[in-house]
Amino acid sequence: MDYILxxxxxIEQFCKLKGVxxxxxxxxxxxxxxxxxxxxxxxAESILDAKRNVRPCEVCGNLTDRPVCEICSDARRDKSIVxxxxxxxxxxxxxxxxxxxxxxxxxxxxxSPADGIGPDQLRIGELLARIGEGDIKELILATNPDVAxxxxxxxxxxxxxxLGIRTTRLAYGVPVGASIEYADEVTLxxxxxxxxxxxxGFRTNEVET
Amino acid sequence: MDYILxxxxxIEQFCKLKGVxxxxxxxxxxxxxxxxxxxxxxxAESILDAKRNVRPCEVCGNLTDRPVCEICSDARRDKSIVxxxxxxxxxxxxxxxxxxxxxxxxxxxxxSPADGIGPDQLRIGELLARIGEGDIKELILATNPDVAxxxxxxxxxxxxxxLGIRTTRLAYGVPVGASIEYADEVTLxxxxxxxxxxxxGFRTNEVET
Numbered sequence: 001m002d003y004i005l006x007x008x009x010x011i012e013q014f015c016k017l018k019g020v021x022x023x024x025x026x027x028x029x030x031x032x033x034x035x036x037x038x039x040x041x042x043x044a045e046s047i048l049d050a051k052r053n054v055r056p057c058e059v060c061g062n063l064t065d066r067p068v069c070e071i072c073s074d075a076r077r078d079k080s081i082v083x084x085x086x087x088x089x090x091x092x093x094x095x096x097x098x099x100x101x102x103x104x105x106x107x108x109x110x111x112s113p114a115d116g117i118g119p120d121q122l123r124i125g126e127l128l129a130r131i132g133e134g135d136i137k138e139l140i141l142a143t144n145p146d147v148a149x150x151x152x153x154x155x156x157x158x159x160x161x162x163l164g165i166r167t168t169r170l171a172y173g174v175p176v177g178a179s180i181e182y183a184d185e186v187t188l189x190x191x192x193x194x195x196x197x198x199x200x201g202f203r204t205n206e207v208e209t
Numbered sequence: 210m211d212y213i214l215x216x217x218x219x220i221e222q223f224c225k226l227k228g229v230x231x232x233x234x235x236x237x238x239x240x241x242x243x244x245x246x247x248x249x250x251x252x253a254e255s256i257l258d259a260k261r262n263v264r265p266c267e268v269c270g271n272l273t274d275r276p277v278c279e280i281c282s283d284a285r286r287d288k289s290i291v292x293x294x295x296x297x298x299x300x301x302x303x304x305x306x307x308x309x310x311x312x313x314x315x316x317x318x319x320x321s322p323a324d325g326i327g328p329d330q331l332r333i334g335e336l337l338a339r340i341g342e343g344d345i346k347e348l349i350l351a352t353n354p355d356v357a358x359x360x361x362x363x364x365x366x367x368x369x370x371x372l373g374i375r376t377t378r379l380a381y382g383v384p385v386g387a388s389i390e391y392a393d394e395v396t397l398x399x400x401x402x403x404x405x406x407x408x409x410g411f412r413t414n415e416v417e418t
Contacts (some may be wrong), residue, residue, distance in 0.1 A: 003301070004274045010259040013252040018240035030298060031227035032256055033263055033272065040260040043222040044253040047241055050219040051249040054242055063242065065213045089239060092212070 007033075056088075059130070061106030061123050063088040071095075071104060078102045080137040084127065084156065086110050086144055094142065102140075105130065110148035111155055117148075119155060127156075131163060138166040145172060216242075265297075268339070270315030270332050272297040280304075280313060287311045289346040293336065293365065295319050295353055303351065311349075314339065319357035320364055326357075328364060336365075340372060347375040354381060 003011065007029055014025035032040055056062065057069035060082075064070065071077060071091075081102030085091055091104050107122040130136060141156055143149035157167045172190035174183045183191070212220065216238055223234035241249055265271065266278035273279065280286060280300075290311030294300055300313050316331040339345060350365055352358035366376045381399035383392045392400065 004263065004272060004279070006255070006259040006262045006274050007272065010255040013248075013255045016240075016244065016248055016252065017237045018243075019236060026301075027228065028226045029259065031225075032259055034227075035225065035260070037260060039222075039225055040256055043225065044256040046215070046219040046222045047249055047253040047256075050215040050238065050241055051244070051246060053215045054213065063213060063216065065215050070213070092235075 056106070056108075060104045061088075061108060061126070062091050062104055076101070079135045081140065082127075082130070082136050082138070083140040083142050085142050086149065086152075090142060090144075102138075105139075107143070107152065110143050110146075110152040112148040112151075115148075122152070124156070124159070128159075131160065131165060136165060138168060141167055141169050145170075265315070265317075269313045270297075270317060270335070271300050271313055285310070288344045290349065291336075291339070291345050291347070292349040292351050294351050295358065295361070299351060299353075311347075314348075316352070316361065319352050319355075319361040321357040321360075324357075331361070333365070333368070337368075340369065340374060345374060347377060350376055350378050354379075 003026075010029040010032060011022065011025045014020055014028045015022060017025075020028070032043070035043075053065045054063050055065075057064045057072055058067050059072040060069060062069045062071060066073075078101050082105050083091075083094060083100060083102055084105045084107060085094070086107055086109055088106055091106065094100050094104075105123070105127050107124065107127075109117050109122055111117060111119060111122065139156065139160060141153040143152045153169055157169075160167060172187065172194055174180055174187060174191045180188070212235075219238040219241065220231065220234045223229055223237045224231060226234075229237070241252070244252070262274045263272050264274075266273045266281055267276050268281040269278060271278045271280060275282075287310050291314050292300075292303060292309060292311055293314045293316060294303070295316055295318055297315055300315065303309050303313075314332070314336050316333065316336075318326050318331055320326060320328060320331065348365065348369060350362040352361045362378055366378075369376060380403055381396065382403055383389050383396060383400045389397070
C-alpha cells in the first residue's frame with residue numbers, strides 16, 4: 001500500500017494504539033484529515049498533555065495529575081481498607097460502581113514468571129510500607145481472576161498473614177445479567193462452591209466474618 | 210465518570226475520530242499513557258504533520274502532499290480515461306487493485322438534497338474544465354452504489370452526454386468470495402440482469418464496446 005508519506009506515517013502511529021490494526025488506523029488517519037484544524041491540534045495537544053501530566057500517585061500508584069491522587073487525599077475515604085489491583089484501569093472500574101469507599105494500591109501488574117515478572121517488579125514493597133504505617137485493617141485482593149492474578153493474590157495473602165491483616169478476595173460467580181448456560185465450567189464450579197444462603201428471600205453476598 | 214482532567218480531555222479528543230465511542234477512546238487514552246514518551250510525541254507530531262501537509266490535488270482532488278498528486282503527475286498513466294469517485298478513500302481502494310492505469314476525479318461527495326448537497330457543492334465544474342482540455346475519452350462513474358451515488362452518476366452521465374464522451378459505471382453483482390445466499394435481493398437482481406456469457410469456460414467481465 002503506498003499512501004502519501006504524511007498519511008502513511010500517521011497510520012503507522014495510530015497502529016501503536018492498543019487494538020488498532022492497519023485498517024482501523026487508516027480510518028482514523030482519514031478522519032484526522034476530515035477534522036477542523038483546531039480539532040486536530042487539540043487531539044495532538046491532549047496526547048502530549050496527558051503524557052506530560054499524568055503520573056502514578058506517590059502513595060497508591062493510581063494515575064493522577066498531582067503528586068498524591070484524589071482518592072488518597074480524600075479525607076472521607078476509609079483508610080483502614082485497601083483494594084489491591086493490578087492496574088489503574090481496575091481502579092476506574094471499581095470507582096464506577098460508587099460503592100467502595102476505601103483506598104487502593106496499584107501493583108503495576110501480576111506475578112508471571114513466564115513474562116519475567118516477579119514480586120520485585122511489582123509495587124509490593126510500597127504496599128508493605130503502607131501497611132507498616134498501621135492504619136490498614138483489610139486488603140481486598142482484586143487482582144484478575146486468571147493464573148497470574150491468582151498467583152499474585154496467593155503470594156500477597158501469605159506475605160501479609162503474619163501481620164494480622166484480614167485479606168479478602170472478590171467473589172467468583174456467574175456475571176449478573178448473563179445467562180448461566182453460557183458460563184464456562186470453572187466459573188460455574190466456583191459459583192456453586194461459593195453459593196450463599198438466601199436470607200428473607202434475598203441472596204447475601206457479603207464476605208463472611 | 211470522573212477521570213482526572215488530562216485523561217478526560219484526551220478521551221474526549223479520541224471520541225472525535227470516526228467510529229470511536231467512549232469505551233474505545235478510554236482504551237486509547239490509557240494506551241497513550243503506556244507508550245514511551247517518544248512514541249506519544251511521534252503520534253502527536255504526525256497528526257499535526259498530516260493535517261498541515263496533506264491537501265487535495267489541484268487537478269483531481271485526491272489527497273496529496275504536493276500541489277499535483279503522484280497519479281496526475283505520472284506520465285505513464287492513461288490520460289484518456291478518468292475514474293470519477295466520491296472521495297479519496299475510493300481512489301485508494303481502486304489503486305489497491307493495481308489494474309487501473311487511468312486518472313481520477315474526486316467529487317468530494319455525492320448529490321444528496323436531503324443533506325443539502327447539490328451539484329454546486331461537488332467538484333463538477335473542475336471535471337467539466339478537465340474535459341474541456343480535450344484528452345478525456347471515457348468517464349468511469351465509480352460513485353457508490355447507493356441512492357446518492359446513483360443520482361450523481363445519472364446526473365453526470367446526462368451532463369456529459371452532449372460532449373461525446375463515453376460514460377461507464379462499475380458492474381453490479383455478487384461480491385467475489387461471498388456466498389450467493391447472503392446477497393441482498395437488489396444485488397442479486399442486478400447480478401442476474403448483468404450476467405455475462407461464458408467464453409471458453411471463462412466468464413467475461415469487460416464493459417461491452
